[in-house]
Amino acid sequence: MNAQKNGCPGADRGVRHMPIRAITAALALLVGLAPGSVQSQGTTIKIGVPVPLSGSSANAGTDIVNGAKLAAARINAAGGVLGKQIELVPEDDACDAQTAVQAAQKLVDAGVVAVAGGYCSSAALPESTTFHRAGIPYVLDASTNPQLTEMGYDNVFRTIGRDDQQGPFAASFMKDVLHAKRAAVIDDNTTYSKGLAQNTVEALKKNGVDVVYANSITPGQMDYSPTLTRVASLKPDVIYYTGYFSEAGLMVKEARQLGLKMTLMGGDATNDPTLMKTAGPAADGMIITTAPLAQFLSGAHSYVDDYTKAYGQGPGPYSVYEYDAVGVTAKAIADAKSVQPSAITAALHKMSGYPGATGTIGFNAKGDRNKAVYITIIVHNDKFEPYRRQDAEGHWAAMK
CATH class of the missing domain: 3.40.50.2300 (Response regulator)
Known part of the structure; x- marks a missing residue:
């Protein structure tokens, strides 16, 4: 192919x-x-x-x-x-x-x-x-x-790749591209989501970003506005959700309905097109860390x-x-x-x-892929578009 x-x-x-x-x-x-x-x-x-x-x-x-x-x-x-x-x-x-x-x-x-x-x-x-x-x-x-x-x-x-690669990548993006000073990280209490959240929080703290919120939601609920209202009161510059696309779509929709203006981000379980079907136009501008699509x-x-x-x-x-x-x-x-x-x-x-x-x-001794890559994508006009990547020296560049 x-x-x-x-x-x-x-x-x-x-x-x-x-x-x-x-x-x-x-x-x-x-x-x-x-x-x-x-x-x-x-x-x-x-x-x-x-x-x-x-x-x-x-x-x-x-x-x-x-x-x-x-x-x-x-x-x-x-x-x-x-x-x-x-x-x-x-x-x-x-x-x-x-x-x-x-x-x-x-x-x-x-x-x-x-x-x-x-x-x-x-x-x-x-x-x-x-x-x-x-x-x-x-x-x-x-x-x-x-x-x-x-x-x-x-x-x-x-x-x-692995979550302990994606977490530091996401934290670097928040600090160096978004210039975030305050961040909120929300997970859904699953193995994957908590692992990515923990790795991201650790990297954010090392980068000097104030983590004002780090907690879990319960997947499958119909209303996350109480959590979003609580998070908004802490005035983060960015909210990073590390759970799956089904809840992410609803949370993005509710966040914009509540008038939240901060940057909304998701991990690589939110990179499914169903996200846009659930969130509708509210998903526009959401940024996702992911392996390349x-x-x-x-x-x-x-x-x-x-x-x-x-x-x-x-x-x-x-x-x-x-x-x-x-x-x-x-x-x-x-x-x-x-x-x-x-x-x-x-x-x-x-x-x-x-x-x-x-x-x-190729695989290393543990079985992990050598040279795993992560990028950021952005939702624009109901589709995913490439956004930013890091070069070999860790410098951020726009993707075409």
Whole structure:
């Protein structure tokens, strides 16, 4: 989907730009497989995709599965891996820890040799323990809590950055670009949200910004105006919300209805287009810290085109990172010349220079992506636009 070689068997430059009808045909074959019908003949390689397919984050999970399908369809159209086709096995973890354990065990029982997925860190953490016990590699595409790669599990990797990278990035933006003196940080008490909030608060304090408010809301409520009124009374220059897009949209709408004029910001779980549908015109001017979206990545132009043709709309924020998670997993299987999970894990640890749609991918000793990038985007006229980035020296520059 991008212009670079994938590195999987037969996946040359021409395959990456194959007509969408070829991808669609391969995709139809991929998703039309009856459960276990081909696996029993030993002609497929099963890769699990645990994501929320129900609840408030279901659209994010569906978007991730769509990215996985495009990756698998491309690989399969190019001949598959080790002479076999990739078969995806999506499983609903509902962004819930207990459901996640059940989903992970279902994938283990289904015979997956690797897993590429994850969204909410609160689900990914128990999933990673289940996959570790089973010895199955888990390549995360969206879960950013640092603990995921700090538990000493050698089978956990990710194609995205970490909250202890995003937090200092957000704090630097508030201080050096917004010139904020006073900041409020609100989380939703989930694993991901609290982790990002804590890392941001620590970095703000180190930067000399006065944190006038740092507390949690309860997700799923219909009215956050009491919290917003309390925060407004403390006169912050910026409010940074580290929870998910469903609550963020409502909070932004209510903040503007209350007449709050300070800068409103969100973390990388607010970067879903649903934000604008919920908040309406009130979202205009909201700034979000995030890994680069597919439409802002030079290597993902073909991916965006193919996604749009296949699904009738542009990709959400994490499908391209899932696309690369499936791609790098397939490359590890090819490098290992084996479908044994332990061999795939070893190959992932050796991975360097994989030319993904999101850029070059390699992993450090903990399994984190080398050179993870964060940017800021801004809502303008009901869409996300690139805003500011940091160069290698930490200087801020406008994005085009």
